[in-house]
Amino acid sequence: MKRLSAVLVVMTIVVSVLMGSAWGQFAKPEEAIAYRQAVMVLIGQHFGRLAAMVKGDRDYDLDEFANNAALVETFAGLPWEAFMEPGSDKGDTSLKPEAFKNKDTFEQAAQALENETxxxxxxxxxxxxxxxxxxxxxTAQSCKNCHSAYRK
Ligand code: HEC
Structure with missing residues (x-):
């Protein structure tokens, strides 16, 4: 249920994010945290399906792989605004406060994921x-690079 409500949060907020692009799109920092965690859960799920095929735990299927890769590419464009929401470095989050101090390098790490996906x-x-x-x-390396620098 937790995951389902996280997905609902994404669907509700994604519309408002697509309509605006400046920082400060969220009513509360907790919403930004819920949003980015939900997007990361989706990325993790669909990237995990790719991983299973790459490792041979699951039979490789061209369409299934391509569909999941396309989803990961789409999701990779979504969470960055939510990461930079003012005040969202505190609370129920694993984001290291360093991300706010090094916005440029955080954004480079985000861009690297977008390019690789x-x-x-x-x-x-x-x-x-x-x-x-x-x-x-x-692509997996670009996940690791950011997590080791900016995720607790
Ligand atoms: C630019 C930085 C960055 C990149 C690139 C990145 N992540 Fe994350 N990820 C984070 C941060 C920071 C968190 C913690 C978010 C929070 O708690 O607010 C996180 C959280 C997660 C979580 C936990 C979500 C939850 O709360 O349950 C998963 C799963 C995840 N990432 C998977 C991935 C995968 C898979 C990739 C690559 C395909 C990836 N991430 C790429 C920064 C990144």
């Missing part, structure tokens, strides 16, 4: 498994 979605369409695995590895 876009590339992954392109490679996925081609169905060349060794190339897919390599690009999956680069």
């Amino acid at each position: 876009s590339q992954l979605a392109i490679v996925a369409e081609g169905g060349d498994l060794p190339a897919i695995k390599e690009q999956f590895g680069r």
Whole structure:
């Protein structure tokens, strides 16, 4: 149920985020935290399905891989505004306060994920498994880079 309500929070807030682009789109810092955590849960779920196919725990299926890669690419564009919401470095969050002190490098790490997931979605369409695995590895590395710097 917790996950379901997180998804509902995303669906409600995504509309308001798409309508505006300045910082401070959320009524309360807790909403920004719920939003970005929900998006990360979605990224984690769909990236996990890719991982299962890359590792061979699940049979590789071109369409399934490409669909999940496209979802991850879309989700990768969503959470960054919520990460920079003023006041959201405190409360029920694993975001390190360093992210606020180093906004530029945090944004670079976010951009790196967007670039890698876009590339992954392109490679996925081609169905060349060794190339897919390599690009999956680069994408996973961009998750790790940001988590080790900015996630508690
Ligand atoms: C630019 C930084 C950044 C990148 C890139 C990034 N994450 Fe995260 N992620 C975070 C931060 C910070 C948190 C903690 C958010 C919070 O608690 O407010 C987080 C949280 C998470 C969570 C836990 C969500 C929850 O609250 O239950 C998962 C799962 C996750 N990330 C998966 C991923 C995966 C998979 C990738 C790569 C495909 C990725 N992340 C890329 C910064 C990033």
